[in-house]
Each structure stands twice: as C-alpha cells, then as structure tokens.
Amino acid sequence: MNIQWFPGHMNKTLVEIESLQKKADFVLYVLDSRAPFSCLNPKLFEVVGDKPIIFVLTKKDLADALETRLWIEYLSKKNNIAVAVNANNKNCISIIISAIEKVLNKKIEKDKNKGIKKIYRGMVVGIPNSGKSTLINLLCGQVRAKTGNKAGVTKNIQWVKLGNGYELLDTPGTLWPKIDDKKIGLNLAFIGSVKDEIIDKNDLALELIETLKNIAPDKLMQRYNLKTIDDSANVLLEEICKNRGFLQKGGNVDLERGAQAVIDDFRKARIGLITLDKLKSGRQ
Ligand SMILES: Nc1nc2c(ncn2[C@@H]2O[C@H](COP(=O)(O)OP(=O)(O)OP(=O)(O)O)[C@@H](O)[C@H]2O)c(=O)[nH]1
Ligand SMILES: [Mg+2]
Numbered sequence: 001m002n003i004q005w006f007p008g009h010m011n012k013t014l015v016e017i018e019s020l021q022k023k024a025d026f027v028l029y030v031l032d033s034r035a036p037f038s039c040l041n042p043k044l045f046e047v048v049g050d051k052p053i054i055f056v057l058t059k060k061d062l063a064d065a066l067e068t069r070l071w072i073e074y075l076s077k078k079n080n081i082a083v084a085v086n087a088n089n090k091n092c093i094s095i096i097i098s099a100i101e102k103v104l105n106k107k108i109e110k111d112k113n114k115g116i117k118k119i120y121r122g123m124v125v126g127i128p129n130s131g132k133s134t135l136i137n138l139l140c141g142q143v144r145a146k147t148g149n150k151a152g153v154t155k156n157i158q159w160v161k162l163g164n165g166y167e168l169l170d171t172p173g174t175l176w177p178k179i180d181d182k183k184i185g186l187n188l189a190f191i192g193s194v195k196d197e198i199i200d201k202n203d204l205a206l207e208l209i210e211t212l213k214n215i216a217p218d219k220l221m222q223r224y225n226l227k228t229i230d231d232s233a234n235v236l237l238e239e240i241c242k243n244r245g246f247l248q249k250g251g252n253v254d255l256e257r258g259a260q261a262v263i264d265d266f267r268k269a270r271i272g273l274i275t276l277d278k279l280k281s282g283r284q
C-alpha cells in the first residue's frame with residue numbers, strides 16, 4: 001500500500017501558516033501519542049519559522065504510557081517543551097497553560113517591565129485528526145471549533161480568544177506532498193489521519209494486523225481469541241471474522257465487516273493501549 005494524501009487545501013494552509021507566523025509568539029505542535037514520529041510533518045517545521053515550539057501529545061489515553069513518557073523525554077531535548085494530554089479532559093488545561101507560560105516567561109516579564117499588556121498568540125498546527133480543534137475548545141472552555149473523528153474536519157484557519165490573555169489559531173490538518181516512508185504512511189492511516197475514503201479498507205486492516213503481530217501480538221491474540229499469530233494476516237482476518245461471528249448469509253466470512261472492526265477497535269484502543277512509533281524495543 002502506498003499512502004499519499006495532499007489535497008490543495010493543505011498547501012494553502014501551509015502558505016497561510018507561513019504568512020501568519022510573524023504574528024505568533026509560540027506554536028502548539030499537536031502530535032498523536034500513538035505515532036509521534038509519523039506525525040512530524042517536515043513542511044510544518046519549514047513554515048513556523050523560529051517560533052518556540054511546544055509539542056502537545058494528544059490522545060495519551062489511547063497510547064502506551066511508558067512509550068508516551070519516553071517520547072516526552074525525547075522531544076523535550078533541544079530546548080523544546082513537550083507535554084502529553086487527553087484533550088477531552090479538563091484536568092489537562094493547566095498542563096498546557098503552564099507549558100505556554102514557561103515558553104513565554106522571559107517575553108512576558110520583559111513586556112511587564114515596559115508596562116506593555118498584550119495578547120499572546122499561538123498557532124495550533126499538526127496533521128489531520130490529531131486533536132487540534134478539540135484542544136482549542138478545551139482551552140477556551142467552549143465549543144468554538146468544529147471537531148470530528150475523521151481526517152479533514154477543519155476547513156479554514158480561525159483565531160480563537162481564550163479569555164485569559166491568549167489567542168490561538170486553529171488550522172486545518174496538514175500532511176506533506178510525498179510520504180516516502182511506507183511505514184509512516186500506514187501509521188497515519190491506522191490512526192485516522194488520512195481520509196478513509198481514499199484507502200482500501202481490507203488492505204489497511206491486513207497491514208494493521210501485520211503491524212500488530214509484530215508490536216503487540218499478545219493484545220491482538222487476546223482481543224480476538226486467536227490461538228496463534230503465526231498465520232498470515234489474511235488467515236488471521238478470516239479467523240477474527242469467525243470468532244466474532246461476522247458471517248454472510250451463505251456462511252462465508254464477512255471480510256469487509258471484519259476489516260472495519262479491526263480498524264475501529266485499534267482506533268478506539270479496544271485492542272489495548274498501543275504506540276506504533278516505539279522508542280523502547282520489545283513488545284507492548
Ligand atoms: N481519546 C481521545 N480523543 C481525542 C483526543 N483529542 C482529540 N480526540 C478526538 O479526536 C478526533 C479529532 O479531533 P479534532 O479536534 O477534530 O482533530 P483536528 O486535529 O482538529 O482535525 P482536523 O481538523 O481534521 O485537522 C475527535 O473525535 C476528538 O474527540 C484525546 O486526547 N483523546
Ligand atoms: Mg480541526
């Protein structure tokens with residue numbers, strides 16, 4: 001499978017981010033905790049300029065906790081700040097505000113000494129479906145940005161006032177023109193950051209089963225009552241269908257239903273808390 005998705009609105013968004021970065025004081029770079037490496041869009045680093053970056057790892061409630069901790073340590077190197085949150089949980093607001101204050105500390109102090117009172121602006125950027133709009137709604141305490149569990153929900157950029165001296169720019173999720181690494185493309189598709197309509201569901205489920213066989217075999221076996229995972233992904237998908245009772249009228253297995261179930265189960269962490277981009281070697 002070769003996953004590529006770079007519609008015109010993504011290029012437009014990257015150009016807009018580049019032209020607006022002068023107005024911004026900081027960047028909230030949103031990464032999905034299940035695949036932080038795959039979420040790093042090289043184009044975004046080019047367009048945000050030299051603004052301080054706070055990496056916000058969303059969906060920590062769906063990822064392996066140890067891996068998330070290792071990613072936070074890794075991303076915090078090189079003078080960046082990284083935090084992990086569940087963007088649907090109000091308890092996480094203070095974590096993000098503290099990170100912003102830390103990054104702006106010197107600037108705020110300087111402005112205060114000069115008697116300047118200003119609104120500090122941040123751009124919220126990242127790949128589709130990573131939780132940017134959800135994060136903005138969390139921070140402003142109201143539903144100001146449209147959210148949805150699919151890639152490409154936000155269509156236009158929008159400034160949102162938080163009411164506590166900050167303003168955030170919601171941006172449509174962006175990928176990059178050519179995803180060279182097959183594994184990165186697949187990871188992006190597994191987490192729902194590529195438009196599902198352009199991907200063959202059956203092929204994606206087979207690739208997902210193949211990936212989980214390697215990184216989380218026990219969880220895969222347990223979820224679907226599999227006796228072995230040494231079979232091919234095709235055979236395992238059939239087995240999953242049988243075990244879950246996904247049968248068509250004549251008694252044949254309903255592979256399409258099985259494929260959708262495996263994809264949904266992974267995305268909702270029903271197979272377990274699994275991180276695709278691993279810093280620690282070994283099984284999860
Ligand atoms: N479990 C969980 N779900 C989350 C979290 N953050 C966001 N979501 C869900 O992820 C889905 C996508 O969220 P959005 O905020 O629309 O994502 P986005 O980055 O704005 O997506 P685009 O506008 O397409 O670029 C929604 O169903 C959210 O509820 C999180 O921390 N944990
Ligand atoms: Mg959005």
